[in-house]
Amino acid sequence: MSLKETINIEKLPGHVAIIMDGNGRWAKEQGKDRLFGHLHGVESVRDIVEGAAELGIKNLTLYAFSTENWDRPEYEVIGLMELLVDTIRKEVPTLNKNNIRLHVIGAINMLPENAQRELSEAINETAHNTGLNLIMALSYSSRWEIVNATQLIAADVLNGKLSIANITQDIFKEYLTTRLFPDPELLIRTSGEYRISNFLLYQSAYAELYFTDVLWPDFRRENFYEALINYQQRERRFGKTGDQIKNEQII
Ligand code: IPE
Ligand code: IPE
Ligand code: MG
Secondary structure, eight states: OOTGGGSOGGGOOSEEEEEOOOHHHHHHHTTOOHHHHHHHHHHHHHHHHHHHHHHTOSEEEEEEEEGGGGGSOHHHHHHHHHHHHHHHHHHHHHHHHTTOEEEEESOGGGSOHHHHHHHHHHHHHTTTOOSOEEEEEEEEOHHHHHHHHHHHHHHHHHTTSSOGGGOOHHHHHTTSTTTTSOOOSEEEEOTTOOOOTTSSTTTTTTOEEEEOOSOGGGOOHHHHHHHHHHHHTSOOOTTSOHHHHHHHHHO
């Protein structure tokens, strides 16, 4: 049986989030420039996105550029932005072919204007798709998002749209950039780093975490399947006891 066949399609995570890390080290291992790693990272993005769509996963969030990544050397930031614009432009037909709808989360107004334009065109051109939601986290950080949500909530309280007593978890969620999507159930990080690096901190409260040493440009469908199989072997308890969970499964 192939790895893919061992995945239980009935128990797929509704939302997978990935911290795509290790492009720079992958390039360094080959004596190449960091941008060479980012270029190859795009191949992995393609493979994982198509693999996720093919399996029937509904939501996939990819952490492509953090707020903190703006502090990298200028040539790397510029190179990454060019790669982003170029990739989006080229990928729209494939997204449409695979019924994938593109979304973006993050401080998008910090991106160069041509990147913003390409993104909004790609978002519009894929808006009719009903399969996988591909959510690109760009210029994103959780602390930015939570502070941003707080500002929006404060403004709504001031203008009378919202009362303080009504700020529940359900309402709070509506002010996050991820309002359209369920919380991630599986969070993957590549490259052997065991940290979250300011990604979906609020939404990942009960996500299952999966870390692999594989560097992002080497991370392909089979590695993704391994992560899904590992996820399916776990018992998710959400604060309850293991016995309670087993009884709920019987009922
Ligand atoms: C992840 O790879 C991609 C981005 C953060 C844009 P890195 O560029 O962080 O690669 P390493 O961690 O330096 O190897
Ligand atoms: C996290 O990777 C951000 C992305 C993958 C886009 P980093 O490489 O920026 O994270 P740190 O600096 O190692 O924590
Ligand atoms: Mg890194």
